[in-house]
Amino acid sequence: MAGPRARQGYTRRERIRRADMVRAHVEQFGWVCPGWQRDSHPAENLTADHVVAVGAGGREDGELRVLCRACNSARGSSMADTRAPGLDIVLVAGPPCAGKNRYISEHADPDDLILDLDALSEAMSLAGTYEFIEAHLPIVTEARDAALERLLLGSHKVRRCWVISTAPERKRRAYYRDRYGARSVVLWWPEETCLLRAMNERPPQWQEYVRRWFDRYEQDPADEVLRSWQPAGEGSGSGEDA
Ligand SMILES: [Zn+2]
Numbered sequence: 001m002a003g004p005r006a007r008q009g010y011t012r013r014e015r016i017r018r019a020d021m022v023r024a025h026v027e028q029f030g031w032v033c034p035g036w037q038r039d040s041h042p043a044e045n046l047t048a049d050h051v052v053a054v055g056a057g058g059r060e061d062g063e064l065r066v067l068c069r070a071c072n073s074a075r076g077s078s079m080a081d082t083r084a085p086g087l088d089i090v091l092v093a094g095p096p097c098a099g100k101n102r103y104i105s106e107h108a109d110p111d112d113l114i115l116d117l118d119a120l121s122e123a124m125s126l127a128g129t130y131e132f133i134e135a136h137l138p139i140v141t142e143a144r145d146a147a148l149e150r151l152l153l154g155s156h157k158v159r160r161c162w163v164i165s166t167a168p169e170r171k172r173r174a175y176y177r178d179r180y181g182a183r184s185v186v187l188w189w190p191e192e193t194c195l196l197r198a199m200n201e202r203p204p205q206w207q208e209y210v211r212r213w214f215d216r217y218e219q220d221p222a223d224e225v226l227r228s229w230q231p232a233g234e235g236s237g238s239g240e241d242a
Contacts, residue, residue: 014060021048025066025221034222036071037178043068051183052088065183075181084152088160091176093167094187095213096206097197099229103187104162106231113151113161115144130202148180166209168216173223186225193228 010018025046033043048064049072067075092100104114118130121140127133144163151161163182167173176182191214198206219225 010060017061018048018064021064022046022066029221032221033068033071034066034220035174036067036075038071040221041068043071045069047072052086063183084154084156087151087158087181089148089151089163089176089180089182090160091163091165091167091173091182091184092187093165093173093184093223095168095189095191095194095217096166096209097194097202098187098189099231100164100187102231103185103226103229104164108162109160111159113147113158114164115147115161116164117141117144118164120144130206132205152180166213168213168218170218170220170223173220177222184220184223186223187229188225188227190228 025048031042031044031046032040033046034040045068046066047069048066051063051065052059092103094100101116108114117140118132120143121127121132121136122129124140124143125133125136148161148163150156151158163176165172165176167176167184173184173186177184191210194210194213195207198210
């Protein structure tokens with residue numbers, strides 16, 4: 001992706017935006033690189049670079065990601081970028097009832113691809129919404145992963161794909177970043193809020209899904225964590241969710 005040569009072409013405003021992004025990262029996590037196809041590690045040469053390179057159709061003011069220089073160049077030659085340049089994959093993770101679908105409704109374009117295990121599961125059985133059939137899980141998961149693998153092969157016109165997964169383990173989220181060049185967003189609400197929503201809006205087993213997520217959740221500086229996110233224009237205290 002953007003190497004030192006490409007970087008010189010950016011406007012002053014863009015260089016300041018990048019410096020601010022690195023500074024905010026350092027304030028929050030210290031001089032730590034989130035790592036690209038390796039674990040997070042101490043690094044002094046952190047840079048903020050485009051998630052989608054300008055050369056691959058991204059905008060100069062598009063989303064940035066902080067990595068050390070070594071990881072950034074490793075990322076530039078990763079499979080997703082080579083085979084499907086400009087493809088933007090976003091993993092939306094978080095506990096059940098955190099509003100992952102609503103986040104995507106707010107941010108996705110109509111021609112974006114959306115891979116949602118719950119929706120796939122519903123499409124592949126007679127069960128109703130949220131009546132997840134655990135026995136189907138391995139098959140439904142493979143259907144989703146096959147779609148992701150297909151994206152990597154290129155020869156398609158998909159520009160952006162959203163993947164919904166609760167993904168409490170950091171390894172799971174790192175896998176999406178490393179293999180698919182994904183950006184990982186974690187939508188986080190307090191456990192009590194998620195439990196309350198599960199109680200009001202989902203079948204009974206969802207309360208257990210919520211508890212299980214919070215037991216297993218591992219933080220990772222490589223995630224973009226959005227606390228108590230809700231759609232623009234919505235007041236606080238909304239019990240709604242999707
Ligand atoms: Zn690094």
